[in-house]
Each structure stands twice: as C-alpha cells, then as structure tokens.
Amino acid sequence: MHEEKEDPSGVQQRARHFAETDIAKRASEFDRKEHLPKDVITKMADAGFLGAAVPEKWGGLGLDPLEYGELTESIGKACASTRALLTVHTSLVAETLVERASNRLKEKYLTDLALGRRIGCFALSEAGAGSDAASVTTVYRREQDVFILDGRKKWISFAGVADLFLVFAKENDLTSAFLVERNTPGVEIRPMSGMLGNRAAHMAEISFTGVEVPVENLVSGIGLGFGLVANTALHHGRYSIAWAGVAIAQAALETMCAYAAEREQFGVKIGSQQLVQKMIADAVTQVGAARELCRRAGRLRMERSTDAVIETNIAKYFSSTIAQQVTSDAVQVLGGNGCWDQYPAERLFREAKVLEIIEGTSQLQQLMIADHGFKKFAGSGSGWGK
Numbered sequence: 001m002h003e004e005k006e007d008p009s010g011v012q013q014r015a016r017h018f019a020e021t022d023i024a025k026r027a028s029e030f031d032r033k034e035h036l037p038k039d040v041i042t043k044m045a046d047a048g049f050l051g052a053a054v055p056e057k058w059g060g061l062g063l064d065p066l067e068y069g070e071l072t073e074s075i076g077k078a079c080a081s082t083r084a085l086l087t088v089h090t091s092l093v094a095e096t097l098v099e100r101a102s103n104r105l106k107e108k109y110l111t112d113l114a115l116g117r118r119i120g121c122f123a124l125s126e127a128g129a130g131s132d133a134a135s136v137t138t139v140y141r142r143e144q145d146v147f148i149l150d151g152r153k154k155w156i157s158f159a160g161v162a163d164l165f166l167v168f169a170k171e172n173d174l175t176s177a178f179l180v181e182r183n184t185p186g187v188e189i190r191p192m193s194g195m196l197g198n199r200a201a202h203m204a205e206i207s208f209t210g211v212e213v214p215v216e217n218l219v220s221g222i223g224l225g226f227g228l229v230a231n232t233a234l235h236h237g238r239y240s241i242a243w244a245g246v247a248i249a250q251a252a253l254e255t256m257c258a259y260a261a262e263r264e265q266f267g268v269k270i271g272s273q274q275l276v277q278k279m280i281a282d283a284v285t286q287v288g289a290a291r292e293l294c295r296r297a298g299r300l301r302m303e304r305s306t307d308a309v310i311e312t313n314i315a316k317y318f319s320s321t322i323a324q325q326v327t328s329d330a331v332q333v334l335g336g337n338g339c340w341d342q343y344p345a346e347r348l349f350r351e352a353k354v355l356e357i358i359e360g361t362s363q364l365q366q367l368m369i370a371d372h373g374f375k376k377f378a379g380s381g382s383g384w385g386k
C-alpha cells in the first residue's frame, strides 16, 4: 500500500513512460481487436494509477486534481480505451466512494479498488434511460437484510471485466445506489461490440434478476442515488473526460504537424500552404484553451469552490467540442492516409466523437451552461431591452 505520497513529478514521469512504451504503439491493435489486454490493466494497477486520485490513506497515490488531470492526459494521449479505465474505475467509482461511501464500505472495497485488486464500473444507463438518467427502470426492494435488484443496464464500460458494479435502481420515485459484486447470483453480463470509440473498453449489458445485495452495500442512503451519488460520479467523470479531450486533440495536433512537415505536393511541403497552416494554428489555439479550462476547473476543485461543478461542465463541453474539430482537421491534413487505419488520425477522430456523448452529451452540457449563464449574467447587463 502507498502510505506516503510519492513525488508527483515521479508519478507523471512513470505515467508518460507507461503511455509511451506500453500502450501508444498498441492502441490501434486494442482498438481493432476491441480488447484491452489484462497485462495493461495489471500494469496500471501495479503502478498505482488505478488509485491515482484516491487518498494515500485508502491505498491511492493521493494526486490532487491538477496532477490527476495531467496523468489522465498522458495516458489518454496514448490510448483512449486505457484512459477510459481511469475515467470509469478511478473517477466514476473510486472517487465517488471516497466522497459518498460509509467508512464501512470504504474498508470493504476502496483499498481494493485503489490498488486495482478489484475493477469497478459505473452502471447507470439503460436502453430507455440515457440523458434522462433519472428515468431508470431497474428496481430494488428491501427484504430483511438485503436489497433485491431487478433490471437491465446498457453501455456499461468495463462491465466485461469489472468485479464491482456501482448500480442505480429505483423504488417508487426514490433512486438509490448499490455496490453489486459480479459473482452475485442473478447477475448476467452480455458483451457489446462494434462501438465507434472506446472499442477496447470491454463494454457490456448487465442484467439483474432477483440479485440480492447486502444492506451495507447501499451507497449514501435511500433516495440519494441520483441527486448525490450519480451527480458526484458524473462531476468526477466529466473532469476526466475534459482532460481526455485535451489528450486526443494534442495527439491529433502532433500527428498533423508531423505529417504536414514531411508530406510534399506541388513540389512543396503541404505545411507551407497557408490553408494547412490555418488548421494547425486553430488546433494549437484550441488545445491550449481547452487545457487552460481544464486547469481552471482543477484549481476550483482543489479549492472546493462551488463553481467547480459548472466550470467542469464548461471544460468538458469545450474540450470535447474542440477534440472533434481538431481530429477532423487531422484527418483532413493527412488526406487519404487520414482515412486509413494505418495512421492514427481516423482512430482519434472516432474517439473524439464519443466524448461528445458520454458523461452527459454536449446538448446536456449546453443546457446547464446556459442556465448558469442566465443566472449569472441576465441581471448584470448594461440595461439592454429595459
């Protein structure tokens, strides 16, 4: 167990080394085979990365939000599916338990999660409940000292390999959150394939038929599943996705610059053409701006500011939007090679699109940001319309 905090610069160096040597060159193979191999998950666990944002007290590395963001960028630049494991296991599950679980539940699961002895996944979405996540139809009922769960979850990243599921279910109008162990009778996993991005993230459907969950595995309290637990998880997940956008856009920027500096057409390097330079200039600007928004959200999280939630949404929205634009331009700069899976641009393009959908779509972020804008600015104008 990591009892003292390791020098953060040492962690970042190890993360960059892991990203470059263990995953960058294999990312396209993981994507093609739709499989993140066990050795990658084991190395992440051994390096402590799966508990990167968990306090040392619970076996984690105790990175602060800015340090964790930097680590997420390093890993996300090399492989989106490997980064997705951090988003799901570390941000959505472990960080949520740090904040919302009882000490008893932490003792039962958190150290195992931080050390990667168990893998966690986040089971909120259903076929009929996506953006409107509060409309889940998975149900629970209490019977003596257990809760009984029935229902079906869809699109659950890493459900194919996870040991522990953070599951959201309803009784009447009360949504509650439960930790369900994989090997509980009545749990059935059906792997899903053919996704646009995060293809190696062991996505699966999970069905629960009369699944008995010990009462102590209720997270927080009855009826707090959506408002408290899911919202905490999504706050952490969005921060991770914001950095994922920076990571993918940075990888695309480097790809397009390297290509434009070599590729010749009409007797000159294409990088000397001003229309190509415009795409590179836009990418440099957008990546820099997205990284600064992520850092701003990170600083506010460190200060425990109430603005951290909306600034995380803003960072997630901006960063996933520019990742989509920058990766599209990377495909453009690489031309035919940009459309070919022997070059990274097409994979980055697919991975970027997914970021606009997961952890709350861009439209949902826009609704929340606009609401914030009205509250903050509608009364502070210079009197237009009065």
Ligand SMILES: Cc1cc2nc3c(=O)[nH]c(=O)nc-3n(C[C@H](O)[C@H](O)[C@H](O)COP(=O)(O)OP(=O)(O)OC[C@H]3O[C@@H](n4cnc5c(N)ncnc54)[C@H](O)[C@@H]3O)c2cc1C
Pocket: 088, 122, 123, 124, 125, 126, 127, 128, 129, 130, 131, 132, 154, 155, 156, 157, 158, 195, 197, 198, 354, 357, 358, 359, 360, 361, 362, 363, 364, 367
């Ligand atoms: C790669 C991947 C990994 C995922 N991993 C997980 C996971 O680990 N755990 C999990 O629980 N879920 C996961 N999901 C599911 C994901 O959270 C949902 O796909 C997402 O929340 C969107 O829900 P939906 O697909 O049902 O789309 P819908 O909610 O049906 O939305 C469809 C479209 O309608 C728009 N829309 C909906 N409501 C509004 C509104 N009020 N105003 C404006 N526009 C609106 C949306 O923005 C979107 O463009 C994953 C999905 C993907 C693609």
